[in-house]
Amino acid sequence: MVANKTGDATLALVAHDQMKSRMRDWAVAHERLLARYRLFATGTTGGIIGAACPSLKIKRLKSGPLGGDQQIGALIAEKKVAALIFFIDPMTALPHDVDVKALIRLSILYDIPFACNEATASLLITGMAKK
Template identity: 60%
Template sequence: MRRTAIALVAHDAKKDAMAEFAATHRLKLSACDLFATGTTGARVIERCPELQVKRLKSGPLGGDQQIGALIAEGRIDALIFFVDPLSPMPHDVDVKALTRLGLVYDIAMALNPVTAEMVLAMIEPLT
């Protein structure tokens, strides 16, 4: 049985929240294969150095598309994407494409911490 694969993405104003979320849920996340866009991954690793996070490119430099490709390949089970609805996003098209892929491929997708906790609660630990 393969490990659950989770992609972590956070807008700039939500990166601290993502790092804190990872710290709070480090035990559950340590049982998963984690992928993250560049800066988000760096912040999570800085806060939780024990977590193994595969860092991709920064979102605006192609990281969103890299995660989208992993979703399309069936390699991601859940997307945790802390969205900042109050800040304009210069790469909004990329963000919409990523969430669209999450919907098309029917993966669990959380856009805020409360929903992310619900997604993590559904993950069964490996035996």
Template identity: 50%
Template structure:
């Protein structure tokens, strides 16, 4: 599965800890992340991943484009709902695209735990049915 990882500044530590905890499950999947989040994950784990630009510089939109092309299967987006983000319209667009394309989205640790458990059990295999083509994201 293709999995995107995004975290606002105040949530980066949480996402990194999540990725460390589930490294053994996530290592078999194709991982993608926005700029600094991706760097932090790579420094803390041995997980290979593809990095997009930083969220405010277009990374959220790059991941959104992959969702719109049906190239993402799961999104971990640890967001900070208490801090205003200058790129809020991009964030809302990404969340909307997950809804439009039925891409499971975790915006907090609790939901991420549920989704990673589903991933481990194979409960997200239905995502394979929505793909009639290669799922490797295009070179953006």
């Protein structure tokens, strides 16, 4: 598990445009648990979560299509992320689909947990908090 100086695990949070409200609602429901983690997020997703959950300290990166996905990928490759939570929109064609596939590939390659929906994300953060 990747941790910061206080021993908190690091999570990366990403959500496609049509999934940002679901990510926000999920974060609000899990705010106390998320506060245990060091959080990175792509720009817009991090801004939305931060506005809804002001107690969370979120390191906002660039917007996904502007390089934020690659920044998250670099953090994974540098082993600075313990898990990726990426709410993917299954109903919309995405012009930056290669970025999504790259994050999935890196999660597999570096053997980190990857959650792409609310149910899995909830299980992930609950399970990680027990360690």
